[in-house]
Amino acid sequence: MENTSEIIFDKLVYSCAFESYRGHEEFIPDHFLGFQISGETHAFHEHGKTVIKENTVVLVRKNQLIRTIKYPSAHEKYQFVSITLDDETLRQYAAENKIVVNANFPGNQRLFFEPDDFFKNYFASLTPYINKTQGISANLADLKVKEAIELLLLSNPDVRNLLFDFSEPHKIDLKEFMNKNYMFNVSVDAFARLTGRSLSGFKRDFSKIFEMTPKQWLKEKRLKEAYYLIKSKDKKASDIYLDLGFENLSHFYSSFKKKFGVTTTEV
Structure with a gap:
């Protein structure tokens, strides 16, 4: 139903x-x-x-x-x-x-x-x-x-x-926040707002800290965590891809193979 x-x-x-x-x-x-x-x-x-x-x-x-x-x-x-x-x-x-x-x-x-x-x-x-x-x-x-x-x-x-506290979110530690919340599949705009930054300010600070764009870093971070969970924790790709911020399983499989040169079952 x-x-x-x-x-x-x-x-x-x-x-x-x-x-x-x-x-x-x-x-x-x-x-x-x-x-x-x-x-x-x-x-x-x-x-x-x-x-x-x-x-x-x-x-x-x-x-x-x-x-x-x-x-x-x-x-x-x-x-x-x-x-x-x-x-x-x-x-x-x-x-x-x-x-x-x-x-x-x-x-x-x-x-x-x-x-x-x-x-x-x-x-x-x-x-x-x-x-x-x-x-x-x-x-x-x-x-x-x-x-x-x-x-x-x-x-x-x-x-x-x-x-009734209408103050704007204060600028918080970007590195700490992203390492805690990278698995949430939301827009870069949302990440910017949650860290107390404008979109342009968020992208500028992000580049200084991580030396890549937010989208590139999020993909890298999620794939590395997936590799760890599959290899060290014996997790199945179908059980973790959504929790790591990937929208569909086929995209996860192709991204994983492109990044590591092996399929999830070959790890």
Whole structure:
């Protein structure tokens, strides 16, 4: 049966899967509030792996790379719903409510929230729009997003220091970041933004550090890691090519043979 991800209105997204489904790498440009209705989401990111279990509310930070695997439960299909909290909406909310950020939000704080009656009733109120039994006006859609912000602040007032921090990402150590995130198959633009650089600045700094273009380095890095995993860890090419950022298996095979002069089975 088909796996779907559907935009119900511009900031509400509903995902459904009937079988285990490996999602694509994603650059997360905006915060979003999500609810795991059924099944589990396994999210892989720079700091490791996070498992979002059934009946869990989670706030996902903006400006990060994530890869997901979606698992249905034994008795129910996979269902996840999310509300995008974009900067424009958050700026407007902060202005209307005179919110001021007064501290840095801890970078390693887990952003799970208890699915109390408020959160349960909130996500239940989205069901008619997901099931298409009721339409939604633009004004009501805006109110639902603001309601999500209110609930987050009610659950953890310190979240204001995350949601309403509109500073630009600071320039971070490019070499360290790329060595941690090279396996994510996203655009060079996304890598530039995540390291706090313009595209031209990213390419210039990258060339100074690695003495090659980002695309050349990414391909080299991924192929070397593939060689190591196949030769030293006895991994199969079909099991690792997606995790290393290659889009299809045939391209991986041809690139591997061109780089090392042997096929993956001859290593």
